[in-house]
Amino acid sequence: MALFKKRIKEENEVKHKQHENKKTSKSSLSTGGKNKHNVQNIQKNIEKVKNPDVATKKKAPVKILTGIKGFDVLFKEGIPDGSSVILEGGPGSGKTLFCLNLTHNMCLSGKKVLYMSFEEPAHRLMEHMDDFGWDAEKFVDKGLLKIQRFNALDISRSVEALLSEAKKELLIEVQPMIFPKDFKPDVVVIDSLTSISSAFSGEESRFRIYMEQLFRYLEKTNITSFLIREVSIPTHTGQTYSEPGSAVSFLSDGIIVIYNVAYPDGHRGMAVEVLKMRGEEITKKIVPANIMADEGFVVYPDKVLEKGFILT
Ligand SMILES: Nc1ncnc2c1ncn2[C@@H]1O[C@H](COP(=O)(O)OP(=O)(O)O)[C@@H](O)[C@H]1O
């Protein structure tokens, strides 16, 4: 029995020693880790002092491509992710089609797109996509696409209600767009700001306040947005105009213009220009474009407009 007790004692002593050894090796490891970390920090700090850029250098923004044929080469890299881009043009110039084309391409690359229509009903937009062979339903089923129709009057009414509460001044920061709760988009298309502005008829200053809030909200959420704006006189023509909503140009990060083009012999064409894109080098050129039944929106970056063209 005494022998048995002695064995147990010996075994316990061995276990205790092993445990102590483990502890020291562990703590030496962690001290080693800490030292290593400290050395790295010191090296980083020396680098910062030697080269202050290291301290302030931000991650380069991700650039996104529209996938629209011939269009992306107008950018050095692409549209900075999270930008708010206005797409303006005259009636029937192809603004909706450009955005539906872009929507299809974004969904193809796995991005989630919310198409907010204040004009045509959702089923009509899906039909337009189908006409070009862009399977909108497939993307809806995959959870990548949501096309929803909204009523611009609902927006102006809710702004009006907030104005009354705040004694006719919009003091409270509101969420200016009600995005569907169950859908977190990477890209949002708003078709169109012009429809929203018409619901604010005669209240240009309220629309401007609303737009400021909308752009601030889009910036905060970091969603890339394409906002359609119908204009009767495109910006490029240089004519002064004070159409409703013209104040939004300086709020946006980018402006893309689609022109209706008229030629002296009476035939018409289309043209496209990237007028502005914050944080990106762009080709400053008005280039011909077309809508092709089998390809969608096509831009010809290497072609020039025919002689005698008039931008309308
Ligand atoms: N299936 C189609 N095939 C060829 N062109 C089309 C097709 N559908 C629409 N279009 C062209 O697109 C134009 C309308 O574009 P749309 O994007 O609705 O204009 P906007 O939104 O600028 O008012 C039409 O005038 C027509 O020329």
Ligand SMILES: [Mg+2]
């Ligand atoms: Mg349209």
